[in-house]
Amino acid sequence: MSCKHTHANPARAVLILGLIAALAPPVALAQDVQQNAQQDAAADQAQTVVVTGTRSLNRRTLDSESPVDVIGSKELLSTGSSELATVLSRLLPSMNFPRPTGADASDAVRPAQLRGLSPDQTLVLVNGKRRHASSVVNVNGTLGRGSAPVDLNAIPLAAIERIEVLRDGAAAQYGSDAIAGVVNIILKRGAEGGEAELSYGQFDKGDGEQVTVRGSTGFKLGDDGWLRVAVEAADRNATNRAFADPRPAAGPRQGTITQRYGDPDSRPRTLFVNSQVRVNDNVDWYAFANYGERKTSSAATFRTAFTNDMQTALRTPLYPEGFMPLLDSTSTDASVVTGLRGNLAEWRWDASLNHGRNRFELDVNNTANYSLGATSPTSFYAGELTSTQSLANIDVARDIPVSFMKGPLTVALGTEYRRETYEIGAGEANSYFGTGAQGYSGFRASDAGKNSRNNKSLYLNLEGDITDDLSGALAVRHERYSDFGSTNSAKASARYAFSPQFALRGTVSNGFRAPSLAQSFYTITTTNTLLVNGTSALVETGTFPVGSAAASLLGAQPLKAEKARNLSIGAQWQPIRNWTTTVDLYRIDIDDRIVFSSNLQLANKPDLVSALAAQNVYVGAARYFTNAVDTRTKGVDVVSTYRLNLAQGARADLTLAYNHNDNEVKRVADSPAVLSEQGLLLVDRQTVNRLTVGSPKDKLSLSGDYTKGIWNARAVVTRYGEFTVPQNDPALDQNYDPQWVLDLAASVRIASQWRLTAGIDNVTNRYPAQVTSLSNLNVNGTQPYSVWAPNGFNGRYFHVKAGYTW
DSSP states (O other), X not given: OOOOOOSOOHXXXXXXXXXXXXXXXXXXXXXXXXXXXXXXXXXXXXXXXXXXXXXXXXXXXXXXXXOEEEEEXXXXXXXSOOOHHHHHHHHOTTEEOOOOOXXXXXXXXXXXXXXXXXXXXXXXXXXXXXXXXXXXXXXXXXXXXXXXXXXXXXXXXXXXXXXXXXXXXXXXXXXXXXXXXXXXXXXXXXXXXXXXXXXXXXXXXXXXXXXXXXXXXXXXXXXXXXXXXXXXXXXXXXXXXXXXXXXXXXXXXXXXXXXXXXXXXXXXXXXXXXXXXXXXXTEEEEEEEEEEEEEEEEEOOOBOSBSSTTOOSBSOTTOTTOBOOEEEEEEEEEEEEEEEEEEXXXXXXXXXXXXXXXXXXXXXXXXXXXXXXXXXXXXXXXXXXXXXXXXXXXXXXXXXXXXXXXXXXXXXXXXXXXXXXXXXXXXXXXXXXXXXXXXXXXXXXXXXXEEEEEEEEEEEEEEEESSSSEEEEEEEEEEEETTTEEEEEEEEEEEEESSSSEEEEEEEEEEEEOXXXXXXXXXXXXXXXXXXXXXXXXXXXXXXXXXSHHHHHTTOOOOOOEEEEEEEEEEEEEEETTEEEEEXXXXXXXXXXXXXXXXXXXXXXXXXXXXXXXXXXXXXEEEOEEEEEEXXXXXXXXXXXXXXXXXXGOEEEXXXXXXXXXXXXXXXXXXXXXXXXXXXXXXXXXXXXXXXXXXXXXXXXXXXXXXXXXXXXXXXXEEEOOEEEOOSSGGGOEEEOOEEEEEEEEEXXXXXXXXXXXXEESTTOOOOOBOOOGGGTTTXXXXXXXXXXXXXXXXXXXXXXXXXXO
């Protein structure tokens, strides 16, 4: 049922990369083996103390039993992008962030993947505290279909000191969602210093102009406190890579570009604050908060002027030349975390409250409701989605001397209470009356409602250095959810240093991901582009919550938690202070994985159509969420970094990073009898293969950063591996070859406080292959590129920046 790329050889790839990494340092050493002081500084930088995946106070990246990437502010600002998810996808080989278009709300809130898994199988923390999820559910034909993850792009680069990415399962440490890994965003802190930056960019085609203003500064709060403020605002104009419309049905616009196909028009505005005040010698108060709005205007599929190529009937007299609906949304993110932490009788403690909310409001403009005829409005309020999360958390930790251990045993335990809500607000009646607003029918009054749940958890962590060479950690966690019951997670990890230069590490764990409230209760009826009788067509499609009468009629069952088992083993090698290489192999098994069902097309299914009509449901296709597949993900991460100290104080930082990922579906649930009797599949071939071959099998990044005095230059070469856009008909699958992309940037420091930067992303102007015209998958050529392309399809991008620090 599934298709796989079988000619990729991860073992061969690792061998080749290992040879490259092994050969590079001797060449570099031949050029320069002096400057011990600079080498020590470089080594210190490579051995950053991390806080993710550990409760210890002094765990370094090289000491960690699990792989942790540390990305500093300099690296985050090194690309031409101001979107966090885009930046991370360029810096982390295991992260994938395609740029969907024409995918309704997914254009505005785009999902990112870690290790080829679902976007909501990665946990996101800010300052070690759980971040709330977006209210948007990705329900169209994009990667991450069916997920409702955290909106990474709601967090501005200006606020971030560094990001720690734990590439390992961590549900026993952090709870639900931490299957692929954990992204922990550490905010800037302190009263001293600040920076401001203005950046401008534009694509080679002359569109997509972007202007970003960002800044961060600190203030003292009394004698023993500080407040850090970060602001960021951007104007990002839309891009368009559509081709001319050849259809006679386009009427007077035949032969012109009728579609907008590319990045949406976006206007984010964000404020972040981070603060701390010393209450007394043993207690600190801390708080951080954010508020942000992002207005986005994305394009739906162009509606031709006429209903057929014979030009015998207009679709609507309101648009005699046809029209392109615009989905104009406002995503509002707000959160506040506050707490106290301190020391009491040799115990470190932290008590905090955490509340976050995302609200997504949608208007559909430049459109019509055909059922209202010539009197139809051209703009509609389609409704809103709201997701909230509230937590109360208490952690305590202590380092206890143990006679047989080299170092103290760190004992950490805690408890947490979390409440989540998900709410759908109805649109205006005209937005869903009859055929509904073209482009996006509004949320109906019957769709509206608010649902909630809570969960309570207890957890225990033990870790320490057993001998000079052996360290280990254990973690256990128990959670009880009000909607589906209890779950237990555990994790064991160890690291053994065979020498100061070489160590092995490994982890084994089980974990889970609770079905989100969005997956349990999201419901809407809207128009989607589906393959009908072998050709692309617009179909009224209903998305039903599993507990609804409509979904039950189609065989839906209550959702349960996904269960995961993670296994990893890795090697760390540091032959000299300036050169570090890590290789980590991993396997992730997920049972009862939640997927969005296939689009159950109801044409020629009169029994089902009649049964749904009896519930006042009139759709051409239906779908719902289901625990329908078991998957296995296997892969390898390779990271090798080397600092070359050159004459006259110059240096070059070289990095090789590689990820190979293989996803396999081990089991597909049988279709319910009510569907199989009608010849319908609950999970079709396309749904399965989205999971297995839809994201690149591998990704290679080679980067070099050169600094000499006031000058800096950076070059990054990225190879995105092959991927496949699957269809239910294997003959319509389209395979995409690997793509090489080169990014260049250079900067100069002026008068110690100013820095000017100029760069080019995608220097060679690489585009993915064009979408096949078979079965009109490219919509008559108006949508020529795949929304699954990992590097997008906008082409070459020029950017300049001016920054000032104090």
